Every structure is written in structure tokens, then in C-alpha cells.
Amino acid sequence: MSSLRFLYIGDVVGKAGRAAVSKLLPGLRAELSVDAVFANAENMAHGNGISTDTVNELLAAGVDYCSSGNHVWDNKDGVEYLKRSDARVIRPANLPASNAGRGWMTVEVGTKKVLLINLVGQVFMPQQADSPFSCIDAILKQHPPEQFNAVLVDMHAEATSEKQALAWYLDGRVSTVVGTHxxxxxxxxxxxxxxxxxxxxxxxxxxxxxxxxxxxxKVLHRFLTQLPGSLSPAETGEVLFNAVLLEIDPATRQTVRLTRVDRVVAG
Incomplete structure (x- = not known):
């Protein structure tokens, strides 16, 4: 049976990031023969959250579904988007259930079923999140992995140790754990x-x-003066595009190959 081929794109930052995805992705989809494209979208709207327009821009570029992180609620319009029943962006499942959005979604890729889950870490993160370990246990109890051909987890966290620990905890239960943040x-x-x-x-x-x-x-000003100041995305020049190609056996849900897909997009 042929492997499922998913391209998972790292955090798309601001206008420059969105433009690079729009420029590069149509060719990459064909070059890599991908079945679906996922991306982390939490910094799309001028670096702060999402908006309906920025989500639609990414979907039009060829992204199929998005995960996010702790900044996803930074934009009021984005919060309203997350409330939609047809939203194609999920948010961390282990932050309060009363917050807008879903922490996981089930999607169909051709004839295959995929479970996409979003978590946020607890180590060095600003929010007081519930345990990602117990949270995903509850999700997988409600949605047994055996019902799917692939299970993808975006662990949005600062500490690599926490991401590695979660992957070991889930080894054999999910297909791939990708870290972001x-x-x-x-x-x-x-x-x-x-x-x-x-x-x-x-x-x-x-x-x-x-x-x-x-x-x-603006970042250097903060470091050199230790004074507060607003930050904004850099919007000019070359853009670094980072993603990983996931190849997954749909019969076993196991990952068979991971390949970095890194490009430089001219400004």
C-alpha cells in the first residue's frame, strides 16, 4: 500500500510568510506528490494570531488544514473564525475548553481518515495549560487510533525535552509528533x-x-535596553521556508520516513 505523503509547514509568520507559502507551495505539492498540506498558523496575522482573510489566503495557496498555538486568540476576528463549524484551524486542546475553537479534528484525505491534534507545552510557556499527556490520553480514548490511517500531533512548546518526552509517551499510538513554537x-x-x-x-x-x-x-532594542516595546514581523527580503515531509503507512499508522523540506524564497 502506498504511503500517505503529508507536508507539514512550520509557523507561518506575517505577510512575508504568507506570500512565501503562496509562491512556493503549488510547485512543492506537485514536486513532492503530497496528499495533504498542514501548517502552523498562529502567527499569520501580522505575527499575532489568525484572521479570516489570512486563513483564506493560506487555504487558497494550497494548505489544507492548520494547527496553531498560544497566540491563536490574539486577533478578535480570528477568535470569531475559530467558532465556525467549518473552521480549518485547530487550537491547543489542553487550554480551557471554554476558549473558541477545537483542539482536534478528523479529516478525510482521499479515502483515508486522519486525526489531527494540537497541544501546547507546560515548560517555559506563559499559559497555565493542563497536562498535554493526560489531555491526549483523553482524546485518544474518545477517538481510538485504530479508527484512522494516520494520527498527527502538533506539540506547540518551548522545551525540546517536553516534545521528546511526549513523543516517547505516544510511541506506537500516533503516527508523528511535530514540534512548533x-x-x-x-x-x-x-x-x-x-x-x-x-x-x-x-x-x-x-x-x-x-x-x-x-x-x-526592535528585538535588539529590547535586549540592549531591557525596556518593553512592541514587536512586529520583518516583512522584506528573502524568506526562509521550513517544513517536513511525513510519509506514513496507512495500514499501520507508522511513520516510514521523515524528510526536511527547506527552501529560500527570494524577496
Missing amino acids: THVPTADLRILHHGTGLVCDLGSVAAADSVIGADKD
């Missing part, structure tokens, strides 16, 4: 003993001339 791609792609794939951070789609996507001069 730091905007820095990691080189630790591997498949654990029982077939769960792991990458601690996908990276981002953001301006190269920046500090994790933010205007470098």
Missing part, C-alpha cells in the same frame, strides 16, 4: 521504536533578516 528548525528527525515519527521543531516561514520572524532592530 520556537521558529527554529531542528535536525533531530527520527522514528521511534514503535513507529512514531518525531521532529522537535518544524521551524517557520519567516523573513531571513529577522529574529525568529520579528523585526531584528
Whole structure:
């Protein structure tokens, strides 16, 4: 049976990130013969959350579904989008259930069923989130992995140790754990003993001339003065595009190969 081929794109940051996805993705879908494209969308709307327009822009570019993180509620219009029954963006499941949005979704890719789950870490993160370990146990009890051909988890967290620990905890139960949040791609792609794939951070789609996507001069001002100041995305110049190609056996739900897909997009 042919493997499912999913492209998972790192945090898309601001206008520059959205433009790079729109420019690059149609060709990548054909080049890599992907069955579906996922992306982390929490920084799409000028670096702060999502909006209906930015979600639609990403979907039009060829992204099928989005996960997010702790910033997903930063934009009021984005909060309203998350309330929609047809929303194609999910939010961390282990933050309060009263918040807008769903923490997981089931989707169909051709004839195959995929479960997409979003979690946020507890280590070095600003929110007081529930345990991602107990949260995903509850989700998988409600949605047994055996009902799906692939189970994908976006663990939006600061600490690589927490992401690795979650992957080991889920080894054999989910197909792949992808980490997001730091905007820095990691080189630790591997498949654990029982077939769960792991990458601690996908990276981002953001301006190269920046500090994790933010205007470098504003970031430097904060570090040098220790004074508060607003941050905004860098919007000019080359853009670094980070993603990982996931190849999953739909019969066993195991990851069979992980491949980094990193590109530079001219500004």
C-alpha cells in the first residue's frame, strides 16, 4: 500500500510568510506528490494570531488544514473564525475548553481518515495549560487510533525535552509528533521504536533578516535596553521556508520516513 505523503509547514509568520507559502507551495505539492498540506498558523496575522482573510489566503495557496498555538486568540476576528463549524484551524486542546475553537479534528484525505491534534507545552510557556499527556490520553480514548490511517500531533512548546518526552509517551499510538513554537528548525528527525515519527521543531516561514520572524532592530532594542516595546514581523527580503515531509503507512499508522523540506524564497 502506498504511503500517505503529508507536508507539514512550520509557523507561518506575517505577510512575508504568507506570500512565501503562496509562491512556493503549488510547485512543492506537485514536486513532492503530497496528499495533504498542514501548517502552523498562529502567527499569520501580522505575527499575532489568525484572521479570516489570512486563513483564506493560506487555504487558497494550497494548505489544507492548520494547527496553531498560544497566540491563536490574539486577533478578535480570528477568535470569531475559530467558532465556525467549518473552521480549518485547530487550537491547543489542553487550554480551557471554554476558549473558541477545537483542539482536534478528523479529516478525510482521499479515502483515508486522519486525526489531527494540537497541544501546547507546560515548560517555559506563559499559559497555565493542563497536562498535554493526560489531555491526549483523553482524546485518544474518545477517538481510538485504530479508527484512522494516520494520527498527527502538533506539540506547540518551548522545551525540546517536553516534545521528546511526549513523543516517547505516544510511541506506537500516533503516527508523528511535530514540534512548533520556537521558529527554529531542528535536525533531530527520527522514528521511534514503535513507529512514531518525531521532529522537535518544524521551524517557520519567516523573513531571513529577522529574529525568529520579528523585526531584528526592535528585538535588539529590547535586549540592549531591557525596556518593553512592541514587536512586529520583518516583512522584506528573502524568506526562509521550513517544513517536513511525513510519509506514513496507512495500514499501520507508522511513520516510514521523515524528510526536511527547506527552501529560500527570494524577496
